[in-house]
Amino acid sequence: KTRSYDWRVTQLKNMLRMMDEREAEIIAALRDDLSKHEFESCIYEIAMLKNSCKFALKELKHWMLPEKAKTPLTSFPSSAEIVSEPLGVVLIISAWNYPFLLSLDPVVGAIAAGNAVVLKPSEIAPVTSSLLFKLVGEYLDRSSIRVIEGTVPETTALLEQKWDCPVVVDSDTNLQVTAKRIIVGKWGCNSGQTCVAPDYIITTKDYASKLVDALKHDLEQFYGKNPLESEYMSRVVNSNHFSRLTRLLDEDKVSGKIVHGGERDEKTLKIAPTILLDVPRDSLIVNEEIFGPLLPIVIVDKVEDSLDFINSSGGKPLAAYLFTNNKKLKEQFVATVSAGGLVVNDIALHLAVHTLPFGGVGESGMGSYHGKFSFDAFSHKKAVLYRSFAGEAPLRYPPYSKGKLRLMKAIFAGSIFGIISALLGWSKA
Amino acid sequence: MEETLAELRETFKSRRTRPVAWRKKQLNAILNLIHDNEDLIFKALYKDLGKHPTEAFRDEVGVVEKSVRDSLSCLEKWVAPKKRPLPLVFFPARGEVLPEPLGVVLIFSSWNFPIILALEPVIGAVSAGNAVVLKPSELAPACSKFLKETIPLYLDKQAIRVIDGGADVGEKLLNLKWDKIFFTGSPRVGRIVLTAAAKHLTPVTLELGGKCPAILDTISNSAEMKVAVKRIAGGKWTPHIGQACIAIDYVLVQEHCAPTLIELLKKSIREFYGENPKDFKSISRIVNKHHFERVHNLLKDPEVASSIVHGGSVDEEKLFIEPTILVNPPLDSEIMTEEIFGPLLPIITLKDIEESIEFINSRPKPLVIYAFTKDEAFKRKVLSETSSGGVTFNDAIIQFICDSLPFGGVGQSGFGRYHGKYSFDTFSHEKAVLYRNFFPEIGPRYPPWNAFKLLFIRLIYRYDYVGLLLLLLGLKRY
Numbered sequence: 001k002t003r004s005y006d007w008r009v010t011q012l013k014n015m016l017r018m019m020d021e022r023e024a025e026i027i028a029a030l031r032d033d034l035s036k037h038e039f040e041s042c043i044y045e046i047a048m049l050k051n052s053c054k055f056a057l058k059e060l061k062h063w064m065l066p067e068k069a070k071t072p073l074t075s076f077p078s079s080a081e082i083v084s085e086p087l088g089v090v091l092i093i094s095a096w097n098y099p100f101l102l103s104l105d106p107v108v109g110a111i112a113a114g115n116a117v118v119l120k121p122s123e124i125a126p127v128t129s130s131l132l133f134k135l136v137g138e139y140l141d142r143s144s145i146r147v148i149e150g151t152v153p154e155t156t157a158l159l160e161q162k163w164d165c166p167v168v169v170d171s172d173t174n175l176q177v178t179a180k181r182i183i184v185g186k187w188g189c190n191s192g193q194t195c196v197a198p199d200y201i202i203t204t205k206d207y208a209s210k211l212v213d214a215l216k217h218d219l220e221q222f223y224g225k226n227p228l229e230s231e232y233m234s235r236v237v238n239s240n241h242f243s244r245l246t247r248l249l250d251e252d253k254v255s256g257k258i259v260h261g262g263e264r265d266e267k268t269l270k271i272a273p274t275i276l277l278d279v280p281r282d283s284l285i286v287n288e289e290i291f292g293p294l295l296p297i298v299i300v301d302k303v304e305d306s307l308d309f310i311n312s313s314g315g316k317p318l319a320a321y322l323f324t325n326n327k328k329l330k331e332q333f334v335a336t337v338s339a340g341g342l343v344v345n346d347i348a349l350h351l352a353v354h355t356l357p358f359g360g361v362g363e364s365g366m367g368s369y370h371g372k373f374s375f376d377a378f379s380h381k382k383a384v385l386y387r388s389f390a391g392e393a394p395l396r397y398p399p400y401s402k403g404k405l406r407l408m409k410a411i412f413a414g415s416i417f418g419i420i421s422a423l424l425g426w427s428k429a
Numbered sequence: 430m431e432e433t434l435a436e437l438r439e440t441f442k443s444r445r446t447r448p449v450a451w452r453k454k455q456l457n458a459i460l461n462l463i464h465d466n467e468d469l470i471f472k473a474l475y476k477d478l479g480k481h482p483t484e485a486f487r488d489e490v491g492v493v494e495k496s497v498r499d500s501l502s503c504l505e506k507w508v509a510p511k512k513r514p515l516p517l518v519f520f521p522a523r524g525e526v527l528p529e530p531l532g533v534v535l536i537f538s539s540w541n542f543p544i545i546l547a548l549e550p551v552i553g554a555v556s557a558g559n560a561v562v563l564k565p566s567e568l569a570p571a572c573s574k575f576l577k578e579t580i581p582l583y584l585d586k587q588a589i590r591v592i593d594g595g596a597d598v599g600e601k602l603l604n605l606k607w608d609k610i611f612f613t614g615s616p617r618v619g620r621i622v623l624t625a626a627a628k629h630l631t632p633v634t635l636e637l638g639g640k641c642p643a644i645l646d647t648i649s650n651s652a653e654m655k656v657a658v659k660r661i662a663g664g665k666w667t668p669h670i671g672q673a674c675i676a677i678d679y680v681l682v683q684e685h686c687a688p689t690l691i692e693l694l695k696k697s698i699r700e701f702y703g704e705n706p707k708d709f710k711s712i713s714r715i716v717n718k719h720h721f722e723r724v725h726n727l728l729k730d731p732e733v734a735s736s737i738v739h740g741g742s743v744d745e746e747k748l749f750i751e752p753t754i755l756v757n758p759p760l761d762s763e764i765m766t767e768e769i770f771g772p773l774l775p776i777i778t779l780k781d782i783e784e785s786i787e788f789i790n791s792r793p794k795p796l797v798i799y800a801f802t803k804d805e806a807f808k809r810k811v812l813s814e815t816s817s818g819g820v821t822f823n824d825a826i827i828q829f830i831c832d833s834l835p836f837g838g839v840g841q842s843g844f845g846r847y848h849g850k851y852s853f854d855t856f857s858h859e860k861a862v863l864y865r866n867f868f869p870e871i872g873p874r875y876p877p878w879n880a881f882k883l884l885f886i887r888l889i890y891r892y893d894y895v896g897l898l899l900l901l902l903g904l905k906r907y
Contacts, residue, residue, distance in 0.1 A: 003813070039878035039886075047890040069833040072495075078824075080834050085816055087839070174867040184875050222876035232876040311442075325867075334862055336444075338529055341861035349522075349863055352890075355513040356524050356861035361531070362608060366632040368859070381846070383819035383834035384812065387827065389653040397663050398701035398711035400483030408483065412491040 002144050003086060003114045008060060011111045011140055012053050018139040019046055025131060026100055033099060033125040034190065035235035044189060045101040048352065052105050055354050055371055056112045063375045078387045084379040086114035096237055097193045099125035103132055109374025116144040123150060124237060164199040164289055165317045168306040170324035171207040178323040179214035183222060185347025187273045191234040192293040196319040196348045199290050201297045202306035208299055212275060216260050219273050227272045228265050235269040236292060242269050245292040248285045303329065307336050315363030321347055340364050433590055434605050437533045437560040440587045446530065446558045449508055453501060455555045458583040459548060460497045463490055466579060470544060473571040477543065478669060479714035488668060489544040492830055496549055499832050499849060500556045507853045518889045523864040528857040530558035532608030539613045540568035540716055541672045547576055550611045553852025560588040564602060567595045568716055607631050609856060616841055634845025634855055637838055638768050639795040640678035643825065644785045646802035647686055657801040657823065658690060662697035664799065664825025666752050670713040671772045675797050677825055678768060679775040681785040687778050691754060695739055698752045707749050714748040715771060721748050724771035727764040786814050794840030799825050818842050880907045
């Protein structure tokens with residue numbers, strides 16, 4: 001039943017309806033779990049998911065069509081195609097930082113591909129988890145889509161995946177725009193608790209102070225003089241993560257490097273946007289994934305050195321960013337930096353582009369999704385070959401002979417002349 | 430082994446394997462390797478498996494050549510970044526997907542087609558620009574030795590190595606961290622590979638096996654029926670006497686067709702191998718004593734033995750088992766629950782051919798389903814109601830050489846795929862790249878947030894350009 005086009009469309013339409021009708025509850029749940037501002041919830045979670053559904057609805061008929069494939073001379077006469085079929089019953093485990101989007105976006109792909117689904121949302125975002133249980137039960141087909149809540153030791157797994165997304169800032173760049181985009185990509189997205197948030201910046205000695213000044217200026221514009229009291233900033237998700245982050249800040253070799261921020265409030269679990277300059281390369285903050293509102297800046301002599309730094313940093317990041325006007329540097333960056341995805345002159349925007357695959361490589365993960373890539377991730381692409389009974393070739397069967405070998409070689413080589421001469425007994429084996 | 434891996438990592442890091450010229454050089458080297466050593470390869474295959482040169486060419490040497498030539502002619506196209514259209518709201522911006530190599534990859538090949546199953550993945554890995562370690566199967570020692578000695582003479586030693594040995598070597602290799610592991614073999618060992626890879630978060634492609642069924646529908650035209658049965662016989666016995674992951678494992682047929690099927694099969698066996706297959710040069714052997722005993726044991730169950738209608742004789746010394754046909758052995762016997770991988774062909778009769786669908790669905794998903802039928806509605810049913818790696822209608826085995834079709838399994842028969850461009854993709858990471866400009870800057874992206882900014886972005890996400898215009902002109906309420 002999950003295979004029919006109508007079933008898939010009904011589920012996706014119901015999901016859209018769910019978001020329209022229950023938006024207020026979703027925003028409230030995200031605020032409870034993460035102090036997420038309505039803006040971030042609407043844009044980074046709800047609107048993105050709506051777009052995902054709409055895109056899938058628009059393209060689904062097209063995705064479900066078999067893809068024709070060419071057939072070689074050696075299998076003439078025949079026709080071939082690739083048929084997408086669902087894998088069966090899939091398990092989706094999602095994270096706590098975008099608990100709504102990261103739970104339902106893969107579900108969109110799984111449903112579009114015709115699978116039955118079990119969703120296990122993160123228990124670290126408990127209010128959203130319960131809400132998902134309730135809403136999925138009400139709006140989606142209970143016989144094929146279920147939500148299971150509960151504790152699974154996944155917190156450690158999240159930390160072990162190094163997603164250190166570096167940002168390289170060249171001195172030849174538009175500083176005003178660069179600073180703004182870095183800020184909104186880092187602190188405007190769940191206070192840095194985003195898999196594609198900039199983890200650290202690499203820039204040259206000379207440019208660093210200019211960059212820090214620009215960041216400070218814009219941070220004040222966005223969050224005011226007392227960011228801990230700003231309603232536009234999300235909080236750290238829970239006290240475990242809060243302790244983890246303060247431990248990174250309080251490490252001896254690092255605490256003296258804070259050039260902005262550093263304030264924290266344990267009661268509200270908020271940490272102010274914090275910038276650190278010229279941190280030692282062996283400090284915890286550079287080597288562990290931050291996933292919070294701390295932004296260290298690593299200094300290099302020449303901007304080209306940053307590419308080596310990224311490639312030798314141990315794991316391939318989920319995303320890597322470069323801000324520059326220099327065409328050659330852009331080309332070098334794209335060709336040599338291996339990451340899940342790259343963005344030049346912006347942060348994280350590639351997530352919203354449905355025609356680009358979103359996923360990691362190496363330590364940052366495997367597989368990709370969004371748009372058609374979601375559909376493909378949850379499909380098996382079945383190869384189908386249609387043959388006719390005509391065109392029987394005795395040379396396929398034993399007993400084998402030198403003549404058959406000659407003819408077969410000619411056919412494989414695709415040479416008409418060779419085939420003719422083999423048939424006439426002219427060519428050598 | 431750690432040293433080899435470290436050296437290959439250095440080579441990969443030095444970007445030596447990236448230029449298209451290097452990749453083409455390796456591919457041409459493989460072609461030369463095959464051309465220069467064709468006789469040696471035939472000898473090694475005959476020594477390990479009793480394979481006749483024509484079969485060896487058709488299934489191994491010829492396929493390698495074809496694969497290399499296809500890759501050479503398409504490589505530039507595969508390597509090029511693919512532009513991706515972006516919605517207007519992102520203007521000005523450019524999106525593309527850029528394939529890049531994964532790094533150092535480990536390839537395990539199987540013993541039944543020791544040349545093609547080793548070299549085909551190497552072709553993909555090298556086209557994609559990776560460094561490679563190849564571990565051929567020790568059950569085909571002459572071929573393994575050939576690969577170990579010849580590959581370094583043709584391919585770049587700094588980037589491509591062959592490590593031979595038994596299961597202990599395989600285990601040690603699995604403890605190291607690779608950027609990709611490609612495995613061809615049994616589901617049992619596939620599990621071991623996947624478990625080891627999980628520790629390092631290494632992506633894996635598993636090409637496993639399964640019981641590939643052939644459905645034979647009633648075909649009224651007797652000439653076509655003859656062709657169908659000949660192809661079934663060919664699909665069972667000619668790929669290495671049934672020791673192939675895509676060989677037909679068993680046949681499902683309607684009761685009343687069974688006698689005709691059996692007669693025609695016997696005729697085909699006689700045509701292929703003469704009256705005394707044991708003495709025949711065109712017939713392969715079972716690879717070794719262990720597998721000989723395994724296959725022979727399948728016949729020892731008395732209920733199975735009594736279902737034999739043709740063949741059944743064996744010669745332990747020559748590792749020969751006669752092409753054997755059985756009718757309706759018990760469904761819970763080992764011959765019907767385990768992959769046969771040998772020259773025994775059970776025929777299961779059904780009252781109605783449509784029952785074949787339920788029969789197949791109640792068993793693990795196979796690598797291929799073969800269906801011989803002229804009924805278009807039945808074809809559609811088979812396609813949409815069963816799941817398998819692939820489906821081939823009215824023929825067998827030949828889908829292996831269609832490079833434009835992905836070759837791989839699903840469920841128990843494996844995951845991941847290769848051949849042609851799919852080989853290139855399997856060893857690549859498709860990196861998403863987004864290029865943005867500094868202008869124009871959109872104020873509403875940044876805090877402090879307010880209702881105007883919220884509505885602005887909502888409209889952008891909906892691609893509601895008219896709404897946006899109205900908002901900007903102050904004609905929309907927020």
